[in-house]
Amino acid sequence: MTEPVFRYHPDPLATGSAMGVQHTCSVCGQLRQVRHQGPIYGRQPDSLCLHCIHSGEASPALGVVACATDGSHTLDMPAQFSDALDVPDEVPHHVVEEITRRTPGFTGWQQQSWLYHCGDGCAFLGPAGYHDVQPHPDALNMLRVSHRQYGWSPEETEQFLHRLDRNADPTAYLFQCLHCGTHLASWDIG
Ligand SMILES: [Zn+2]
Ligand SMILES: [Zn+2]
Known part of the structure; x- marks a missing residue:
């Protein structure tokens, strides 16, 4: 089957x-x-x-x-x-319900939330290391912005990005928009 x-x-x-x-x-x-x-x-x-x-x-x-x-x-x-955290207002309820109740989630070092784009949920592509994210400047930049907001210097942020590992922390989680194709990523540490 x-x-x-x-x-x-x-x-x-x-x-x-x-x-x-x-x-x-x-x-x-x-x-x-x-x-x-x-x-x-x-x-x-x-x-x-x-x-x-x-x-x-x-x-x-x-x-x-x-x-x-x-x-x-x-x-x-x-x-x-999976959890419904930080869901943009324009995402319809049935989408959130499909993601949280009828879609396998994924395990991270901490509790994970889905990413959204163009008013819809994104496709989850998997846990990612630097070499998985590196071909996608849009996702890399999202990680950069999110890391910098904790007050890290640009050098520290670049070092952090290079340490990203699919199997060891810190880990990135790669998504792709189902409508415009943009890659997105979140990250966490153990
Ligand atoms: Zn069954
Ligand atoms: Zn999009």
Whole structure:
């Protein structure tokens, strides 16, 4: 059976958010060949397949029940696979819902948020080192601006960019706009 295709995460095997291994999915009970490896903000299943994320079945199945702050009733909190932080106002709610509930997220050194451009979510291309980001001046510049805002000198920022490593901190996270093709990147440290 072919694996589902995610608009905002085109190759979860390449990004490390999924792994090719035979397993029985805890949600659908099917024998599957690709297993989800990304974060789950909800109940932790033994094993989760990508089909259940894509169909939307996994999010409510792994949700938790929380008490309303005034204690009057309980709320069903569907599981999320990434956080919705700093979402631009023009991004429609259904896009945020698709990214957080029906798209595999990715693991960073700290909690990760998605990037947005042209009023839509971007495609996540993967964790990136300097040589992965270097061909994309737009993404490199975004990292430069974001690093400089912490008060680093230009020399320190260039040294930091050269230290970026896909597998060790600091790590960049590379995205591409689905509309204009611009590359974007965020970064974090352990
Ligand atoms: Zn499943
Ligand atoms: Zn764009």
